[in-house]
Amino acid sequence: MKEFVYNCVSLSEEDFTQGRVLFETWKPVARYAWDAGIAIGRYLRELKNGRLIGVHCPNCGRVLVPPRMFCQDCFVPIDGFVPLQDTGTVVTFSICYIRWDMVRLEHPLIPAVIAIDGASPGMGILHLLGEVKPEDVRIGMRVRAVWKPAEERVGAITDIRYFKPIE
Numbered sequence: 001m002k003e004f005v006y007n008c009v010s011l012s013e014e015d016f017t018q019g020r021v022l023f024e025t026w027k028p029v030a031r032y033a034w035d036a037g038i039a040i041g042r043y044l045r046e047l048k049n050g051r052l053i054g055v056h057c058p059n060c061g062r063v064l065v066p067p068r069m070f071c072q073d074c075f076v077p078i079d080g081f082v083p084l085q086d087t088g089t090v091v092t093f094s095i096c097y098i099r100w101d102m103v104r105l106e107h108p109l110i111p112a113v114i115a116i117d118g119a120s121p122g123m124g125i126l127h128l129l130g131e132v133k134p135e136d137v138r139i140g141m142r143v144r145a146v147w148k149p150a151e152e153r154v155g156a157i158t159d160i161r162y163f164k165p166i167e
């Protein structure tokens with residue numbers, strides 16, 4: 001019986017950046033504008049200004065983050081935006097030693113759900129932790145946003161580099 005030997009190699013970031021995959025044969029001309037909507041649009045503009053905001057539900061009184069135009073519990077429109085702190089508490093986290101393209105990372109990424117101060121319980125955002133050793137991360141750890149300098153911000157969640165522990 002013939003034995004097959006497979007040489008399987010997963011695609012890497014370099015395969016895309018150096019054009020070793022077939023997508024180079026088709027150059028799409030995709031010109032379009034995308035509207036983030038009222039709630040997320042405002043959220044992104046405030047991120048550019050170095051601020052986190054949520055929205056308030058007039059029925060249950062909760063402060064929701066990320067912002068949305070209605071409360072998903074009450075099915076009523078929100079009645080305004082609420083400034084939040086750029087501090088919070090780690091609700092859950094993971095330690096990632098492998099990149100999306102299966103390349104081992106020397107320094108692991110630590111994605112975490114962070115309950116933002118000023119928002120209601122159960123309201124949080126997903127972001128990265130930094131300036132902390134993986135073995136030192138704990139649920140309940142207090143953290144603060146580390147912002148990019150104002151001139152580098154573009155109105156994206158990555159305007160926050162990561163959250164670091166509050167000493």
Ligand SMILES: [Zn+2]
Binds near residue numbers: 059075
């Ligand atoms: Zn509500």
